[in-house]
Amino acid sequence: MTHLTIAVDRVVPDAYAAAPALVAKLRLAESTGAAVRAVAVRCQVRIEPQRRSYTADEEPGLIDLFGARERWSTTIHPFLWMHTSSVLPGFRGSCEADLPMPCTYDFEVVGSKYLHALAGGAVPLLFLFSGTVFTDGGNGFQVAPVPWDLEFRYSMPVAVWRESIDRHFPGAGWLRLDHEVIRRLSDYRSAHGLTSWDETLTRLLTVDAGAPR
Structure with missing residues (x-):
């Protein structure tokens, strides 16, 4: 039985993507000594807005999402930012791997609207992992699920997201109209x-x- 852990070391802009994108630098470890041949990982990335404070300058951009500030104690809740997936390489012991995180400038998307409203600081993220682990077995491959409770919290600097957006929309943006x-x-x-x-x-x-x- 494998025992897999996944941590997020950092999130950086993807310098070679054709559209705005980030890359989560993962650190994987397997503690039983099994030879991992591959990990088909799926990840739900959620934003936990209740884990940070907000300035008066940020407030106008958050009203559409959370209402007036006096209501925030009851209206601010975690929400989905994105789904992403990848097939990670094999390893024994531990390794580092990249998880793509495609982004969008679209103001109609809740996550983008939230990120545009932030003047600085960090974005509180929760990575929820699932998927399949392939390891060596006595007669070939063994297959096991990624533990359902495998998750990791990470505070991503707002500047990292802005850098990714600015690579593709320097000093500009776009609106989707009828x-x-x-x-x-x-x-x-x-x-x-x-x-x-x-x-x-x-x-x-x-x-x-x-x-x-």
């Missing part, structure tokens, strides 16, 4: 001779005598 809204924005831009989407939205946001121009 096709009809895009058409109306395009018509407005053309009608007013505006040269960019930034200029178009800035003009719409400008308030004159209490009404948008």
Whole structure:
């Protein structure tokens, strides 16, 4: 019977990903001496927002998620950030391995909205592992499940996530809009001779005598 543990040493930006992504640097250990041939690991990464405090500057960005600050004692709860998986290499004793963590800029995703609201500090993460462990057996491979209670808490610096996003959206971002809204924005831009989407939205946001121009 294998005895597997998994810890997260650190989380870093993936410098070679085609889209925003992080990499969790894992440390695996097997204490019975069995030769592990591979670990097919699945991981649910959750954010535990109740494990940190928030500044007044961060509060406006969190209202959509948790309501007014006076309600936070009852409305702030852990929530899912992502599912990820990988086939980790074989080892005996211990080893290090990478777990990919794909990210998104999309403001419609709860995790992204939360992360955009943070000015600094750390993101309290909980890694919940599952999957299958393949080891050498008397007549070939032996298969065992990753223990259901295998989990690890890690505080990821907000700056790590921002670095990953900035690699792909330096000084900019994007919004997902309905096709009809895009058409109306395009018509407005053309009608007013505006040269960019930034200029178009800035003009719409400008308030004159209490009404948008």
